[in-house]
Amino acid sequence: MPDAAQRLTTLAEQLLGAELPLRLRAWDGSEYGPPNTPTLVIRHRRALRRILFRPGELGLARAWVAGEIDVEGDLYEALGAISGLVWERDDLPGPSLRDAPTRAAVRELVRLAGPFPPPPPPREEVRRRTGALHTKIRDRRAISHHYDVGNDFYELVLGPSMVYSCAYWESPDNTLEQAQRDKLELVCRKLDLTPGRRLLDVGCGWGSMAVHAAREHGVRVVGITLSREQATYARKRIAEEGLTDRIEIRVQDYRDVRDGPYDAISSIGMAEHVGSARYLEYARDLHALLKPGGRLLNHQIARRPLADESAYSIDEFIDAYVFPDGELSPVGSTVTQLETAGFEVRDVESIREHYALTLCRWVANLEANWPQAVRLSSPGRARVWRLYMAASAMAFRRNRIGVNQVLAVRTPVSGASGLPLRARTWKG
Template identity: 45%
Template sequence: MARIAEVLDAFFDGALPVRIAAYDGSEAGDTGCPYTLDITSPRGLAYLLTAPGDLGLARAYVSGDLVLRGTHPGDPYPMLVLMAGRTDIPRPGPLDVLRLMADLGVSNFIPPKPPPEEHLPAWRTKLDGLRWFQRHTEERDADAIRHHYDVSNRFYELVLGPSMTYTCAVFARPVATLEEAQEAKYDLICRKLDLRPGQRLLDLGCGWGGMVRFAAREYGVHALGVTLSREQASWAQRAIKEEHLDPYAEVRHLDYRHLDEAGFDAISSIGLTEHIGVANYPAYFAFVADRLKPDGRLLNHCITRADTRRDGRAGAFIDRYVFPDGELAASGTVVSAVEGAGLEVQHHENLRRHYALTLAGWNRNLVDNWDACVAEAGLGTARVWGLYMAGSRVGFERNEVQLHHVLATRTVEGGTSYPMRHAF
């Protein structure tokens, strides 16, 4: 039988600049590299062979059958940055499969059961109705949000830090702390929205209530946040009481589509657009426009594609382990949908490099609190978070994904109070 590491090294699309080792004692790749991809079991090999691409690698890694030696599992960034752009495994054709079976054995092509941390697609779990095959229904969205955000509030406290903010921060300087940068982000959004005491703010997809609490505390507004995560709402409601913000701040466990109130002076949407589906952008921004006062402002903060050449869907690893049904589009698609809803875009800003710094901070927190995170959420989940955050950092650094702010107003006939030049 062929030596496993040598076969796998040739399997990747381009030479890997790391060492490859396997349980049969074989080695290949750059044997002088301090980082090693170590396939420790036949199950790990079967994962790689039966799910080519990032899904097979992720399954083997999350299950512990692929070990990234030389890096901490809470921050495998040093190894991932070396491998960036070189981990694509072409889907083999029939002749290639037969050759691999002859080299590695037929038994290695029997797909193992996915790790329990994987969010299986609807067709494998919900065969009780065609509604599960339609993306972004209320039921399916609620299921996707539960998978990612209802892991454990304590786990998120350890990873995110005291701000409990799970969106891109804004670094006034690269050495700013994560807490300083998250506060700077909220303050920038408040200034872009031109918030004034007594105004009404709606925060869609409010998470643990960071924006709601900051705007109420620092700008004196009456802030309402809604989230589809029961765990987030519970945590935020408790934090509001502890900070004595009850008269000014509220968070509800609610699908935004069921929110009836309108007449808001400002709406912030921070990290929600990624979850609603590109096809639903027009309806979403029409909903926003209907709930703004004339001359009211919208600040949409979301991850975007760096180009228009790919469809909106995430890769298999992100879709199965991190953000089920998540979709991204180029920033121009977001702007077009905002304008299509009758809103006037006033400002458009890319904060891509800030997200790379944010992710580095979350990885540091995960490493510093590794044992507690594993005890709270399990080793597989901790591995998922380390891998996805470090991999996302590489993506933002390489301009594969971006983060955009789009500021818009509900401009009406008779003019606008928006200044001739930006005041923020």
């Protein structure tokens, strides 16, 4: 009788229609597969029950979060190999349950997995949500789930900059802190911030953009967030910088801001939470808050468009464990919505590779401080973050998702946009 590792490898290859590019170690200590590759460790056969019950990434993620599967070796290499089997299978034949060999393989996996049903999902999974998407109450709860993990935990992962969005890398040899400062400076230049102007920072996080804009460019800033932990941290930081006369931090929904007009608006890594059903409302609200000639910098992750847009569904793992109710749209849809709301889109800059670099630095920070990260959160939460950030880095690297900075203007009736004739003068 073959051992568990060899049996699993044979069954997986039969069902996937391709060779398994990873070595596999099973709960009985057996190993099988190509040498000198990362090893997928299945610590308990409960993992198989999870995967059989929820095929695809959610079953895999639940087993990962529970500590029932792990990777020894290069995590990125392992995720790249798995991507080719799970997410990038267009050129591979899919199994059919009409085929007798496929049915036999599934029955064998069920026997190997042990008695059903599967165990409950790990507790870090988001509780079942009810009601309409992207109401103010539901959005506030979703933001709290992701951002109110604890400021100390985020400091470990993000580093001193406390910027939770894609950095801007002049060189991959730069420090994360320098790359984040360069991103904030790039945003300020695109918005043409000068002393005395008024900036609204939508989704202000821990106050990094607000502090940079006020300290380096002399503007007055209103920062809004739905996370009370972020707001507390940002206010303390602003006080320590001596900038309380220039920066106000509010726990407020963007739909409730009524004190325009502003000279400029920055929205950095926030629009992913808005949702497709609300995006035009979001764009119109920001347009109404700008004075004529005012600029919006919308920094947002984008997905690739699909032939059948109605087939799109929210990523199961991300929705269950990371960003509840988060939605990604193609950059073309974002531009269309902004222009429908009245903006003139003047520049779109893709910085996809920059996010892969950023995420790898965050993963390195997490791994270097693993015991403390577990203590500040939980083993399951720390494992969620390691998988989510590493898998996201691979998605950016392999062009499955992108990130773009869209500069839009509330161009007045006269047509005078206020932008210089030479494109991208903000780069210096």
